[in-house]
Amino acid sequence: MTSLEEGEVYQHLGMPTGVRVRQTPGDTIAEILWDAGQIDSSLLTPWQKINALNTFLIPRISFLLRGSAVAKVPLNTADSTIRQLVKKWLYLPQWASTDIIYISHRQGGANVPWMGDLCNVAVMIHAFRLLTCPDPMVRSIVEEAVQDVVRKRIARTPSEQDVATYLSSSLEAEFGREGGDLSSLWSRARNASRRLGKRISCRWKWCEEHREPGILVPCIKTPDHTIVTPTARTMLERTLKDAIRCHYAKNLKWKPDQGKVFEVSSKWDASNHFLPGGSFTRFADWRFVHQARLNCVPLNGAVRHGNRDKRCRKCDYANETLSHVLCGCKQHSGAWRHCHNAIQN
Structure with missing residues (x-):
């Protein structure tokens, strides 16, 4: 192993890793966009190009988001490039609604996720899996770390319900207090919950009966709610992504001009x-x-x-x-x- 000074990095699974370093893998994102350009210039059919993007490139981006704290500016650039390519493959003008890109095939879209949503989902999944880790030692270390973050925010010893309220990005009472919040996985999870909450109204919950955390994801198709528990932790990613796709489909249907056909x-x-x-x-x-x-x-x-x-x-x-x-x-x-x-x- 190489000895590194503070600020020096090494590439670990395509991600810059080190102490106090920027973890945005710019070179890897550039390689992914170059591959997208190669798909665009290939002799594949338009639907094969979309399939290749979803099969080979989007999982690479998702893997990067799970393992590092990626800045939003490179992600926005990548998303803009991918959005233009998908509209080109769909033979749509650039002023056409972008919702058709993000909804599923079953609802009439390209099933290509927005990079910002991928980032938010990856952060929430990582935080939830740490808090619900089956290993008791890992779980105790994680619980101590998140309670320390919440304690600095509200200036008192937090309860389990306080942790869920903090992660749900509440600004009520002491949770809206200025200062005391440090940049960490938990602050990123809090920000991700706030951004996703504006779209699909998801939030963290603490079940006092079972003494376990959960994430509530409202279903857009039905009035029922889905609570992802630790025993169903592997279903969290699919549940969040399905809710996001339904959100974009609902937005498209509400548009009086471009949403008429999709209503049917x-x-x-x-x-x-x-x-x-x-x-x-x-x-x-x-x-x-x-x-x-x-x-x-x-x-x-x-x-x-x-x-x-x-x-x-x-x-x-x-x-x-x-x-x-x-x-x-x-x-x-x-x-x-x-x-x-x-x-x-």
Whole structure:
């Protein structure tokens, strides 16, 4: 082993490791983005590119976030690059809603997570697994460490409920006191809980009956709540990520313009069967379907800015919208009849 001075680092599993050093692995993130560019320039189909991103690159980023304290600026840069690439593979303009990138395939999206959410989930999982570690010695060391952090925050000996309140990022009473908070895993877990709480209303809880901590994750699809206990600690990551995906899907449905189709198409898996592997889908269909679902087809009626003429370029109808072109433009009445007869036959 090499002897290191304070501030010196060595690469451990792709992460800078040392005493009082910046743990953001800039070189590793740059390599991941370079690989994303190689996927973009390859001859893979668009759905294969999205699959390669989710299979090979996103897990590498998740691994980095679990093992180090990564700064947000490099993550935001990486997220911006990945977001532009995914929109390019979906044939969407850059002004299209980004929610479609972050929702699951079953709901009509690309299933690519946002880097900020990945970072917050990784911190919460790491903190929860330490607090619920099966090894009693490790658990006692962790409990002593987190109680020391909370004691400096509230200036008194904390109870288990106080620890849960602190980790839930409460600012009530003494928890909103200025000063006394040191930068640590627990302060990062507190910040991550606050950021995720704004999106999915998750929070830490202490069960007095079983004498164990837990994390409450509200279900967006149903009014019920899910409490992840130490016995189900391996389910925490999936539960948080599912709640985040549902949050983005709900945001997309609320948009009056780009969310109309997703209100219906996200109800059944059959509506999105082609997204994971491109089954039974032509390239022309792929180039059209995502623009059509988000109302981003370059038609006169879809222009949102300026005083451009919105009349149909074929029949001079007042508003050239996608529904008019597909179902209302009389220039295509012959195509309607053939489509109708083909469905009947």
